[in-house]
Amino acid sequence: MSAIHRDDLTADETTRENARINLRLALEAYPLWVERVTCPDLKRSFLANCSAAVPYYRNLFNGTVQDLDRFPVIDRADHDDRRLEFISTAFEDPRSEFLRISTNGTFGRSLRVAWDLPSLFDLNHASYLRLSTVLPNLFSSLVRGEPSAFVISDSPRDLRTSVVMPALDGAILRRLTLGRDEATDAALVEHLRRARIALLHGKPSALLNLVELDSLHDGGGRIAPANVVCSGENLYADNRARIEAWFGCPVVDAYTASEAGLIAYECQHRGGMHVVTDHLTVEVAVSDESLSPTGTGQLLITNALNWRHAFVRYRIGDRATVTSGECGCGHDGQTIVAMPGRERATYWDGSTSITAEEINTVIEATDPPVKQYQVAPGEDHQIVISWVGEPGGDTARTSTALAAALRERFPGSRFGLSNVPAINLPGGKLRRFL
Numbered sequence: 407m408s409a410i411h412r413d414d415l416t417a418d419e420t421t422r423e424n425a426r427i428n429l430r431l432a433l434e435a436y437p438l439w440v441e442r443v444t445c446p447d448l449k450r451s452f453l454a455n456c457s458a459a460v461p462y463y464r465n466l467f468n469g470t471v472q473d474l475d476r477f478p479v480i481d482r483a484d485h486d487d488r489r490l491e492f493i494s495t496a497f498e499d500p501r502s503e504f505l506r507i508s509t510n511g512t513f514g515r516s517l518r519v520a521w522d523l524p525s526l527f528d529l530n531h532a533s534y535l536r537l538s539t540v541l542p543n544l545f546s547s548l549v550r551g552e553p554s555a556f557v558i559s560d561s562p563r564d565l566r567t568s569v570v571m572p573a574l575d576g577a578i579l580r581r582l583t584l585g586r587d588e589a590t591d592a593a594l595v596e597h598l599r600r601a602r603i604a605l606l607h608g609k610p611s612a613l614l615n616l617v618e619l620d621s622l623h624d625g626g627g628r629i630a631p632a633n634v635v636c637s638g639e640n641l642y643a644d645n646r647a648r649i650e651a652w653f654g655c656p657v658v659d660a661y662t663a664s665e666a667g668l669i670a671y672e673c674q675h676r677g678g679m680h681v682v683t684d685h686l687t688v689e690v691a692v693s694d695e696s697l698s699p700t701g702t703g704q705l706l707i708t709n710a711l712n713w714r715h716a717f718v719r720y721r722i723g724d725r726a727t728v729t730s731g732e733c734g735c736g737h738d739g740q741t742i743v744a745m746p747g748r749e750r751a752t753y754w755d756g757s758t759s760i761t762a763e764e765i766n767t768v769i770e771a772t773d774p775p776v777k778q779y780q781v782a783p784g785e786d787h788q789i790v791i792s793w794v795g796e797p798g799g800d801t802a803r804t805s806t807a808l809a810a811a812l813r814e815r816f817p818g819s820r821f822g823l824s825n826v827p828a829i830n831l832p833g834g835k836l837r838r839f840l
């Protein structure tokens with residue numbers, strides 16, 4: 407049975423049976439989730455479970471270990487090569503196809519993450535409950551039984567689907583997909599202009615696409631969300647300003663990963679992203695040998711909520727700066743204050759080093775403006791900048807202005823400029839500095 411309506415380009419593409427299974431799983435998971443998040447010694451219990459039921463750790467320790475310091479750092483490659491060794495043998499569920507989510511795969515092979523019910527509930531439902539604490543009018547804007555929270559995907563193969571959200575007072579969360587074709591995009595903009603949107607969530611690049619479609623689409627009105635949350639990519643200051651200006655509401659930046667769910671998110675004070683330390687342990691590899699709760703380096707994540715697929719001291723592949731302390735919002739603990747993620751910090755032009763920030767400053771000030779860009783080291787110390795112009799913009803003038811601004815700011819450095827139709831593949835993660 408299919409729920410696809412050919413005359414409605416925004417209707418669901420998954421079956422009603424699928425929606426029923428997801429709702430049943432959520433209702434079944436909820437009490438188990440409560441039990442797990444209120445477990446008095448969750449982190450140590452989780453590690454004990456790892457050493458007893460996860461083959462990699464069972465073989466390593468040969469006994470119960472509850473002390474995180476004894477666990478080794480695990481690289482992504484270890485999970486790629488020996489995935490099954492990190493999955494608990496104590497877990498069996500015939501519906502496991504509903505309990506698997508793959509990582510994005512933009513930066514390498516995609517990893518299939520297996521979840522148990524409490525951690526899946528946390529990922530799909532409770533993460534919005536956590537975010538609601540920094541979205542003060544979220545619950546007053548949600549409508550029970552109605553689609554009033556929307557996730558925007560720019561991966562054309564993602565199916566449009568609706569999920570009943572028990573944690574959001576029974577409101578419906580709809581995932582809509584951009585970039586299939588013009589007619590579907592236009593129908594989606596119309597649909598969102600008419601909808602009551604308590605929450606709009608997506609990667610910054612997907613939301614920027616939506617802003618552009620909304621600004622170019624006739625028919626009156628504009629998309630008016632009460633709250634906007636970004637995750638899945640770095641949120642650059644200029645892109646944040648564009649999204650906030652168009653939608654007329656502040657953006658909350660969140661750090662999520664398929665391996666760990668919601669890791670950190672901003673509060674109203676915008677002093678960085680507070681780490682969800684109830685069940686996550688974040689460590690920083692400040693040098694090859696030394697791990698620390700604060701500092702700058704590669705992030706290691708331990709997720710005590712997922713007892714099925716163990717991520718312990720897992721090198722997630724992102725660089726960040728972590729601090730610790732109190733915030734005006736009441737948070738007392740770790741905060742991620744800088745999240746360059748997988749971005750390059752500097753470029754070498756053959757005689758001097760240029761920071762990504764310096765290049766960004768020049769490009770941001772270029773007039774006519776550049777919509778999107780990417781910087782990469784080229785042959786013979788050339789610095790290559792691929793850029794996308796504003797829709798309807800004057801490509802030749804933009805190119806001349808950009809070249810002149812770079813020459814003036816960095817005399818002696820060689821830049822290669824390339825006007826391209828798009829920076830990343832549909833559904834991929836946007837990165838500015840390679």
Ligand SMILES: [Zn+2]
Pocket residue numbers: 673674675677680733734735736737
């Ligand atoms: Zn705060």
